[in-house]
Amino acid sequence: MLAPYFPSINPERFACVHRIFGASNAARMLQQIPVEQRRQAADAIALEAYWRVQDPVYGSVGVISMLQREISVAQRELAETQAQVSMYTAQVQSQSNQITQVQYLVDNAHLIPNQPPIHGLCQPPDIP
Amino acid sequence: MLAPYFPSINPERFACVHRIFGASNAARMLQQIPVEQRRQAADAIALEAYWRVQDPVYGSVGVISMLQREISVAQRELAETQAQVSMYTAQVQSQSNQITQVQYLVDNAHLIPNQPPIHGLCQPPDIP
Structure with a gap:
C-alpha cells in the first residue's frame, strides 16, 4: 500500500x-x-x-504560526504604505490647487498695475 | 499519559x-x-x-498552502502600493519645482513691464 x-x-x-x-x-x-x-x-x-x-513540540503548527506572523507583518506594512499613499494623494491635490491659483495670477498679471511684491526678493537690511 | x-x-x-x-x-x-x-x-x-x-488529502499542509497564497497576495499588493508611493513622491517633487518656479515669476512680476498674457484669457474669436 x-x-x-x-x-x-x-x-x-x-x-x-x-x-x-x-x-x-x-x-x-x-x-x-x-x-x-x-x-x-x-x-x-x-x-x-x-x-x-x-520541531517535536509544534510541528506544522509552528510553520503555520510563523506564516501568520509573516502575514501580520505584511499587512501592517501594507497599511502603513496605504497611509503614505493617502497622504501623498492629499499633498498632490493640494499642490495642484496651489498651482492652479498661482497660474491664474500669472495669467492675469497684466490686469494688475505694477507694484512691488508683498514678499520675496525684498528683505529688510541687516542691522549691524 | x-x-x-x-x-x-x-x-x-x-x-x-x-x-x-x-x-x-x-x-x-x-x-x-x-x-x-x-x-x-x-x-x-x-x-x-x-x-x-x-482535509484528509492535505491536512495542515493545505492550511500552509492557503497562508502562502495569502502572503503572495499581500506581497504583490504591497509592491503595487510601494510603486504608487514612488509615483506620488515623484509627482509631489515635480509639483514643488513647478510651484517654486511660478512663485519666482509672481515674486518678480513687478520687474516685468505690463503686457498681455501669452496664453490664457485671450482666445481668438470663433469663425462663424
Whole structure:
C-alpha cells in the first residue's frame, strides 16, 4: 500500500512518517483517499511528519504560526504604505490647487498695475 | 499519559488524535517532550489531527498552502502600493519645482513691464 508513495530511494522520508504516524496509520489514511489523490496526500503526510521530527513540540503548527506572523507583518506594512499613499494623494491635490491659483495670477498679471511684491526678493537690511 | 492533555470534557478532540496518530503514537510523542512543553505539543498535535480529519488529502499542509497564497497576495499588493508611493513622491517633487518656479515669476512680476498674457484669457474669436 505505502510502497508506491514512499519509494526505497528515499528511506529518510518514510522513516519520518513511520516515526510520527506509524506505518499502519499512514497506510489506513491513504486507503481512505481516492487513488488519484494519494500521491498528494502521501507528500503532505511526509511533510507533516518531517516538520514534527524537526520541531517535536509544534510541528506544522509552528510553520503555520510563523506564516501568520509573516502575514501580520505584511499587512501592517501594507497599511502603513496605504497611509503614505493617502497622504501623498492629499499633498498632490493640494499642490495642484496651489498651482492652479498661482497660474491664474500669472495669467492675469497684466490686469494688475505694477507694484512691488508683498514678499520675496525684498528683505529688510541687516542691522549691524 | 494522555489524560491530562486530552480531558474527557472534549472527547472529539481526542477522537481526532486517536484516528490520525493513534493513541500510543501520540503518547510516545508527548513522552519525548519536556513536561513543561507537553501542553503546547498536545494542542499542536490536536490541531494537526483536526486539520487532517477536515482535509484528509492535505491536512495542515493545505492550511500552509492557503497562508502562502495569502502572503503572495499581500506581497504583490504591497509592491503595487510601494510603486504608487514612488509615483506620488515623484509627482509631489515635480509639483514643488513647478510651484517654486511660478512663485519666482509672481515674486518678480513687478520687474516685468505690463503686457498681455501669452496664453490664457485671450482666445481668438470663433469663425462663424
